[in-house]
Amino acid sequence: MTRKNNNFIMRAVVYVGYFMALFPLLVLIIWSFTGIWPWPQLLPETFSLRALDELFGGYSGAIKALISSGLISAVVALLSIVVSLPAARAIVLCDFLGRDLLKFIVLMPVIVPATAFAMGIDVLFMKIGLSDTVLGVILVHIILCLPYTVRIMTEVTEATGDKLEVQARVLGASPLKVFTNITLPIALPGIISSVCMAFIVSFSQYFITLLIGGGTVVTYAMFMFPYIQSGDRTIASAYSVLFLLSTLIVFVFLDRTVKKYYDIGDVFYFN
Amino acid sequence: MDNLLLSNLHVSLGGNKILMGINFKVRKGEIVSLLGPSGCGKSTLLKTTAGLIEPSQGEVYIGGRLVNRLAPEERGTVIVFQDLRLFPHMNVGENIGFGLRMKGVNKEIIRKNVISILEKVGLAGCDKSKVYELSGGQQQRVALARALAAEPEVLLLDEPFSSLDENLRQKMRELVIKLHRELNLTTILVTHDQEEALLMSDRIAIMLNGQILQYDTPKSVYENPATPEVANYFGEMNYIEGFVEVGHFQSFHNSSIDGYKTSLKAGKYSLMLKPSQIKLVKEPGVWLIKAISYLGDKYNIRITNNGLDLVIVTASNTDVHIGELVNIKLDYPKGVFYKK
Numbered sequence: 001m002t003r004k005n006n007n008f009i010m011r012a013v014v015y016v017g018y019f020m021a022l023f024p025l026l027v028l029i030i031w032s033f034t035g036i037w038p039w040p041q042l043l044p045e046t047f048s049l050r051a052l053d054e055l056f057g058g059y060s061g062a063i064k065a066l067i068s069s070g071l072i073s074a075v076v077a078l079l080s081i082v083v084s085l086p087a088a089r090a091i092v093l094c095d096f097l098g099r100d101l102l103k104f105i106v107l108m109p110v111i112v113p114a115t116a117f118a119m120g121i122d123v124l125f126m127k128i129g130l131s132d133t134v135l136g137v138i139l140v141h142i143i144l145c146l147p148y149t150v151r152i153m154t155e156v157t158e159a160t161g162d163k164l165e166v167q168a169r170v171l172g173a174s175p176l177k178v179f180t181n182i183t184l185p186i187a188l189p190g191i192i193s194s195v196c197m198a199f200i201v202s203f204s205q206y207f208i209t210l211l212i213g214g215g216t217v218v219t220y221a222m223f224m225f226p227y228i229q230s231g232d233r234t235i236a237s238a239y240s241v242l243f244l245l246s247t248l249i250v251f252v253f254l255d256r257t258v259k260k261y262y263d264i265g266d267v268f269y270f271n
Numbered sequence: 272m273d274n275l276l277l278s279n280l281h282v283s284l285g286g287n288k289i290l291m292g293i294n295f296k297v298r299k300g301e302i303v304s305l306l307g308p309s310g311c312g313k314s315t316l317l318k319t320t321a322g323l324i325e326p327s328q329g330e331v332y333i334g335g336r337l338v339n340r341l342a343p344e345e346r347g348t349v350i351v352f353q354d355l356r357l358f359p360h361m362n363v364g365e366n367i368g369f370g371l372r373m374k375g376v377n378k379e380i381i382r383k384n385v386i387s388i389l390e391k392v393g394l395a396g397c398d399k400s401k402v403y404e405l406s407g408g409q410q411q412r413v414a415l416a417r418a419l420a421a422e423p424e425v426l427l428l429d430e431p432f433s434s435l436d437e438n439l440r441q442k443m444r445e446l447v448i449k450l451h452r453e454l455n456l457t458t459i460l461v462t463h464d465q466e467e468a469l470l471m472s473d474r475i476a477i478m479l480n481g482q483i484l485q486y487d488t489p490k491s492v493y494e495n496p497a498t499p500e501v502a503n504y505f506g507e508m509n510y511i512e513g514f515v516e517v518g519h520f521q522s523f524h525n526s527s528i529d530g531y532k533t534s535l536k537a538g539k540y541s542l543m544l545k546p547s548q549i550k551l552v553k554e555p556g557v558w559l560i561k562a563i564s565y566l567g568d569k570y571n572i573r574i575t576n577n578g579l580d581l582v583i584v585t586a587s588n589t590d591v592h593i594g595e596l597v598n599i600k601l602d603y604p605k606g607v608f609y610k611k
Binding site for chain 1: 321322323342343344348349350352354356358359360369370373374417418421
């Protein structure tokens with residue numbers, strides 16, 4: 001196989017991949033503006049702005065739910081990181097009894113179905129009064145996000161070790177200055193990944209939020225799912241597109257802003 | 272005046288005793304080497320001095336004050352590690368200025384310092400470069416500059432040139448010597464390269480198994496090693512067993528080695544001679560040449576007679592062959608006698 005053929009095939013694969021990811025999105029967008037779209041036709045028969053009205057109009061509360069969801073997920077992502085970074089450093093840099101077991105236990109929320117343990121959590125929360133509260137929902141979301149964030153931060157910490165921190169200390173930096181000048185900037189690519197991951201996991205939660213939040217805590221996902229189930233494709237598609245757009249905006253915003261502030265390129269692991 | 276004093280230092284790591292009773296003094300402005308094989312504890316000694324490792328016993332004094340309780344950032348010691356550890360998210364100038372920035376020094380002063388140090392190490396104009404854009408040699412110089420810019424009381428270098436090729440290593444050695452002359456900074460260099468230690472130090476401390484065996488000027492350590500272990504560090508040595516009786520040393524190998532008049536007390540001795548201190552005499556003799564190694568300017572020749580193996584050195588323009596029988600002449604005055 002010549003080099004040129006190889007190149008062509010690789011590019012073809014990439015473009016097919018792009019297409020397969022973006023084409024369904026395109027279909028969703030078209031559906032959002034559809035009035036009637038009977039089966040054999042390639043394009044909708046009529047167009048309508050019904051969905052826009054539904055979403056942004058006065059009665060729906062969809063935008064409110066979007067904002068409050070965004071805030072809840074942002075808090076979840078932040079708290080997950082606050083827990084995961086020190087945890088990852090401890091797992092990688094300290095040797096303690098049960099360390100390997102801990103590395104496995106942290107992954108449990110992904111292995112064990114959420115519905116299985118969420119019931120138990122709900123009963124406990126009811127007893128201590130966290131059921132039907134935003135705080136309760138945030139706490140459970142954090143549990144669901146931790147496998148990802150701890151894992152990502154552990155990998156990142158393993159790649160860099162504590163060598164740079166040691167060097168910074170002998171150069172005269174106190175432990176706090178080491179953290180802000182060395183640890184945090186170096187871990188930043190990992191932190192961005194973790195925050196995005198945690199945000200999307202939390203933002204997508206439906207059943208858990210319903211269970212723990214008891215219908216009192218309303219998130220955007222909870223708003224969206226009934227429409228998807230209902231069969232009203234126009235509105236369901238509109239909600240989905242908005243969902244995708246919001247998460248995309250969050251990702252891009254985080255990525256750009258933080259990288260610009262720290263003036264770093266992409267990931268660099270120095271050894 | 273002693274700038275650094277280690278008193279009865281004992282250090283254990285992970286249950287193993289690494290340093291056992293180290294007593295070590297360095298004068299202000301001196302440059303000393305810790306020389307020893309891997310695992311002898313020299314890096315541990317360095318890290319304990321800097322405060323990265325806590326001793327189980329003993330005291331560390333820097334500039335006259337007891338620093339046992341002080342954190343690494345407060346001791347006034349800076350380490351340059353073998354793997355350099357340049358900060359990848361900062362450019363060269365920010366790396367070098369890091370030490371002073373942590374002290375809270377004014378930005379303008381830091382900038383001037385950085386520029387001046389970059390010139391001293393031959394990297395003028397590189398202050399805005401990214402660290403990963405530099406070559407290995409340039410990165411070495413940045414690491415050195417960063418340590419110097421932090422204005423330490425004691426500079427600690429942990430095998431900083433081990434990973435460099437010969438050419439670069441020489442250049443870096445010259446740079447360190449030059450900077451040391453300019454700044455008169457107390458420096459401790461950890462190395463396993465005996466040539467480096469001999470070349471650069473005011474004094475050398477030979478370490479083995481967590482203890483300092485000898486601590487003296489390069490000439491003394493090289494020509495009068497205190498023990499065979501110290502001698503062996505500088506290369507393969509010849510040991511001729513024998514005894515002294517009524518002012519005369521005789522080796523057990525009566526026939527092939529001449530005796531020697533000496534004022535040593537009677538007893539069993541081990542005579543140590545460097546390969547260069549046994550001359551090859553090109554006449555038919557009793558010593559059989561077993562092997563010849565070519566080393567550029569010289570040959571390393573292994574000879575044997577009656578069960579005794581010796582290593583001798585001769586210029587590479589000598590005509591020698593394996594299997595040849597030759598004679599030798601011992602340079603007794605240069606040898607060192609160890610009493611058994």
